[in-house]
């Protein structure tokens with residue numbers, strides 16, 4: 077981090093006011109002092125590479141140049157990772173330094189994030205031995221090609237076909253229709269030479285559902301598409317410009333039998349199909365990434381909050397009192413209302429991610445012992461937390477952008493790009509509504525089990541407690557609020573279930589009744605997610621090892637999250653819990669007191685995310701607060717400012733003006 081010598085005086089004052097040790101917060105957030113040290117050390121190593129610095133902002137490059145620059149930097153970055161591993165004999169620590177280098181999305185994201193994990197998770201030991209060393213060392217580059225033009229959500233409806241030919245012991249890949257073309261996979265456009273292709277398996281004319289296959293699609297020397305492969309890039313998007321998303325179609329393209337990833341289901345030489353223990357294990361990579369996305373949401377909320385809070389400390393506009401100088405905009409309670417929830421939410425998502433990661437690791441361990449009991453709970457929880465956190469994080473980033481006024485609209489604030497990237501997660505890896513409906517299936521089953529008095533999995537056991545406790549009076553404490561959210565979820569689950577029953581009694585079949593109740597089902601899943609987020613984050617804060625000074629502030633943040641959502645969803649609480657109007661008025665006052673209490677620590681709290689200027693990549697959010705200087709410096713980099721008179725003056729403006737004189 078920069079020193080304080082050249083710092084904006086407002087930020088210096090803000091930092092002097094902080095009531096806790098920022099380094100303690102950093103170490104707590106990232107796990108330990110050692111983890112902080114290692115992460116910073118690695119970031120230093122990356123930032124020391126001169127070739128990774130951009131000469132001009134990426135926004136001035138063409139689509140093609142931007143991609144090429146992204147690939148260039150991704151390969152250099154990959155060398156830094158490799159060298160670190162060789163020197164330290166372990167992977168670099170978790171970090172977000174790619175954001176300082178690639179800025180948008182790396183063309184290797186899908187290689188590292190899904191191609192390699194799918195081989196590791198879906199391949200037999202022999203398949204792992206064949207492909208993992210090559211993929212991990214980047215001798216081959218891959219992606220995860222599942223979504224098609226016609227189908228993304230409903231993957232059983234995918235149309236890419238893999239037909240087994242027992243004579244040659246090969247699969248023949250075909251994309252028989254336009255809608256069957258793969259569409260979206262990152263890196264597919266012009267980067268990768270391999271992919272995991274998810275296709276419908278046919279043996280002797282019989283369908284056996286979707287399975288993952290490894291296909292080499294480009295020549296390793298020339299990078300030309302292999303015969304029978306049609307591949308290209310899908311064009312500009314709202315964000316993800318350097319992710320290199322692509323399309324792909326096969327025409328009688330043959331791959332050997334061993335290229336079907338066979339950890340779960342298998343196809344024997346003679347064409348015998350051997351079912352796996354659970355066909356949904358084929359969806360395993362998606363579950364892993366959904367868990368990771370909850371962690372990403374914490375990062376994006378932290379990034380936007382850091383930019384907007386620092387900017388709001390530096391920016392002065394209007395007066396609170398006519399007799400006093402113009403106020404820092406951070407002193408307006410409305411500004412605090414916009415920003416502090418982003419700071420609090422980042423902590424909530426972080427704790428939820430760590431909790432989910434534990435659940436994921438446990439279930440993977442159990443699956444390795446052929447125990448599947450907890451897989452449905454993992455799937456249901458990953459679906460709803462990914463859905464709710466990504467949408468909330470997108471809204472928080474946008475609120476931070478709006479809170480920066482006009483300057484938040486500048487690309488150089490990095491908030492527009494951050495919004496584009498954050499909001500993409502609402503759709504990718506499972507569209508929000510679709511995932512919430514998956515959780516709703518689980519909730520309906522849990523509800524039926526609760527009615528029968530059965531023991532429920534930990535994440536839904538509150539349904540049983542709520543059945544017993546629904547008459548207890550409301551308590552205006554954090555624990556009471558957590559219970560309140562559980563009552564809301566309980567009430568919505570029950571109402572959705574009863575709505576389905578009502579339609580069925582009217583003669584509808586279950587599927588139609590489900591569709592008619594689906595708005596309620598989605599809301600039940602959202603309420604379930606909120607209950608989990610509140611419970612997990614409050615428990616994490618209560619059990620944290622923080623010093624009293626830090627603990628006080630972390631509790632304020634967690635309470636802010638609880639009261640914010642109580643007030644946002646007060647209608648639900650009035651419907652489904654025993655909260656009263658008077659309780660809500662007390663909580664409204666409490667919320668405002670929390671904003672005021674957090675205010676002196678606002679800059680300290682965002683410093684506690686420890687995001688370097690290079691990662692923030694923002695004129696508004698840098699550590700030293702030189703906002704106006706940076707805005708001007710960045711504006712001067714515009715190619716339009718590299719010449720006094722642009723040629724369009726002579727070509728168009730002058731002729732127009734002269735014509736106007738005639």
Ligand SMILES: CCCCC/C=C\C/C=C\C/C=C\CC/C=C/C(=O)SCCNC(=O)CCNC(=O)[C@H](O)C(C)(C)COP(=O)(O)OP(=O)(O)OC[C@H]1O[C@@H](n2cnc3c(N)ncnc32)[C@H](O)[C@@H]1OP(=O)(O)O
Nearest residue numbers: 189222228229230231356359364365368455504505506517
């Ligand atoms: C921890 C470290 C993390 C590191 C990673 C971190 C960061 C990310 C890194 C990289 C990635 C970043 C960006 C990625 C870019 C984007 C990539 C993509 O988008 S890839 C494509 C993703 N596509 C989807 O997500 C498709 C969504 N659709 C589905 O998943 C399925 O179609 C759906 C909706 C689940 C339905 O499947 P279907 O087979 O039709 O099932 P049913 O609805 O009939 O349900 C049947 C039962 O199966 C259960 N089920 C479904 N899925 C699972 C699962 N994954 N696991 C376990 N069980 C599952 C379901 O609950 C039903 O059970 P019941 O019958 O109710 O008992």
Ligand SMILES: Cc1cc2nc3c(=O)[nH]c(=O)nc-3n(C[C@H](O)[C@H](O)[C@H](O)COP(=O)(O)OP(=O)(O)OC[C@H]3O[C@@H](n4cnc5c(N)ncnc54)[C@H](O)[C@@H]3O)c2cc1C
Nearest residue numbers: 221222223227228229260261262500503504505506507509
């Ligand atoms: C930035 C980005 C990167 C991506 N990267 C990859 C990648 O690397 N590899 C890959 O394979 N894919 C990738 N995808 C594709 C992504 O996984 C799909 O877009 C996503 O799963 C949603 O599917 P869809 O586009 O078919 O949406 P649709 O399912 O068509 O959704 C459209 C609407 O229909 C509704 N809907 C659909 N089904 C139902 C239902 N059963 N009940 C109620 N409503 C429903 C949805 O709620 C939504 O409102 C990427 C997408 C994006 C945006």
